[in-house]
Amino acid sequence: MTKETNIHPFDAAIYLTKENEKYIGKTSDAYKNMIGPFGGVTAASLLKAIIDHPERKGEPISLTVNFAAAIKDGKFSIQPRLRRSTRTTQHWYVELKQKGSVSITATAVLARRKDTWSETEARMPEVPLAGELASIPVEGLPAWVGQYDMRIVKGIPDLANPKIVEDSTTLQWIKDVPDRPLDVFSLTSICDAFFPRIFVKRNEMGLIGTVSLTVHFHADLKTIGENGERHILAKAWANKFYNRFFDQTGEVWSEEGELLATTNQMVYFRR
């Protein structure tokens, strides 16, 4: 019981137990979305199964998660398979199943980082500090939104005023609720923690679902950890909405201005 009360809801949501070659997890009520669990937490669970695996070497460079079917409340199994190792990299294929059916496929590249010449070309957006902004109210929204403190600089759907706007960009400061030091799992989850671009674009809700999410990691685990419990700045925009699918393209920055990750997803929309 002590354990139950002390564990952070995010850690509880991505908690896995090993059974033979598989990792068993359970959906979290705290991170419920409209249909099934919030995809960011599911992506983090898949990455955790790789990181927990005894054969794992190196740090995440790239993760792609394809959401094939809605996950039902309850247990799921994750099976990571190391398909090829080189001196520097590891290549993983992962499946998440429920009752024998594949709900998610994913691939990941891990690698040993090494100090090299480095330079950031992208520029961190100039925005007010998180402390200068109000947190968005979360009442009436899916449970997972309440697991984050979001302070939105721009790009929040104005449902009272549905109309198509030119620019679907969202800029938001975000961190876990309650506070939790940033790590590669929460960073992965935050890469999916945006209102869907089409909600911002049209200022109305609708039926949507991510089909493919890619995260590219631009910092090592140590640098990610250095953000601690502070907010991180997340930016997302869309390039094109077209015949049932749109993209969501994003950047995630540490409070101190390090580009931690870039992310891209393709999202289904009904109409």
Place this chain on the structure above:
Amino acid sequence: MTKETNIHPFDAAIYLTKENEKYIGKTSDAYKNMIGPFGGVTAASLLKAIIDHPERKGEPISLTVNFAAAIKDGKFSIQPRLRRSTRTTQHWYVELKQKGSVSITATAVLARRKDTWSETEARMPEVPLAGELASIPVEGLPAWVGQYDMRIVKGIPDLANPKIVEDSTTLQWIKDVPDRPLDVFSLTSICDAFFPRIFVKRNEMGLIGTVSLTVHFHADLKTIGENGERHILAKAWANKFYNRFFDQTGEVWSEEGELLATTNQMVYFRR
């Protein structure tokens, strides 16, 4: 022999024969890179194995190809596995093997498109027409470069003047040599047909290798085909070079201004 002389080198390079559950291909001398074949053609071959598969339904929405090991000259096998189908989507996992070892893992999402509200938010770069620009000389470059007519607006490595520049963006018109009508395979290949960002950033060559390539398709097969044998406009930039890996982020536009695809990759660099 007639067949040999009439087939386009790109179609020859992605040509596959079926043996049981596998598709057998062969590396193409025409598309040789510095080490192994040009990755764009390999990515196109993986997509072709899916599209050729009798169970395939729908059009490509998302493709992620993870390059685990250099492909050796000669034969390879590609095995596409349909992992889950829904009413709208298909989820594929694909492996490319040589002599029993996995060289590449890939996933793809296909879907039935449907006419919906659509809008492009990205803006096509304003550039001179292809006809107003000279083709780059290809002597001394890997064979695959000679399979394309590239007319570079900006962002070509200036090897005579090695220095780090602020902006690694390349803008180029590109099409197959000899002429070939654009299709989803050549589009996929062109998503990888850039000088690596680090060559442009530092104006020098170096040892690099793509580890993960993602293509998001923003047009249907019909729209892609409508570009015919004309050039398409490709733009690529980098967000961050960091401790052995950098990203390459890109857009591909039809001559008429349709955004056909966006693409992202993570690339290893030695130093």
